[in-house]
Amino acid sequence: MxxxxxxxxxxxxVMVGMMGSGxxxxxxxxxxxxxxxFLDSDAEIEAAAAMSISEIFExxxxxxxxxxxxxxxxRLLDAQNAVLSTGGxxxxxxxxxxxxxxxxxxxxxxxxxxxxxxxxKHKDTRPLLRTSDPYRTLASLYEQRVPIYELADIHxxxxxxxxxxxxxxxxxxxxxxxxxxxxxxx
Numbered sequence: 001m002x003x004x005x006x007x008x009x010x011x012x013x014v015m016v017g018m019m020g021s022g023x024x025x026x027x028x029x030x031x032x033x034x035x036x037x038f039l040d041s042d043a044e045i046e047a048a049a050a051m052s053i054s055e056i057f058e059x060x061x062x063x064x065x066x067x068x069x070x071x072x073x074x075r076l077l078d079a080q081n082a083v084l085s086t087g088g089x090x091x092x093x094x095x096x097x098x099x100x101x102x103x104x105x106x107x108x109x110x111x112x113x114x115x116x117x118x119x120x121k122h123k124d125t126r127p128l129l130r131t132s133d134p135y136r137t138l139a140s141l142y143e144q145r146v147p148i149y150e151l152a153d154i155h156x157x158x159x160x161x162x163x164x165x166x167x168x169x170x171x172x173x174x175x176x177x178x179x180x181x182x183x184x185x186x
Contacts, residue, residue: 108152
């Protein structure tokens, strides 16, 4: 797909990483710069269920949510090439990693624990952090998930000093090294 900006996107770019890493904000900026659609698997799930992710977790449990998440990711990867933001846990599941590997390219927004905590500590929208010690929970999730995120095709280091625009540029720089995914036209 050739975007209006002169980029040719050959595969869907799938943003992966911890909650608070910027998958949605950076994904939207990236899609805008590339002139392609932005898709959000969590938003699609919420729209289909007519309830929030937190409500789905509470009512139906994580296993039910993860099954719906895989279905939605598969459907979105079959649509037009775009930028797709996934939930923090999506990439942990082999079936999702396989789907993403076959149909897209995974980009890990690699943020350290301190940066993630600074971004999520005042939000009540993270069902996994509704514990008596949310920092400890986040740290535990971080330790468990980083080895899996390291399986992503592309790693882009986040820094507290980077703006959303700077991060989008860093992602584009990394993607330009992958002509099978992104190519500048004209």
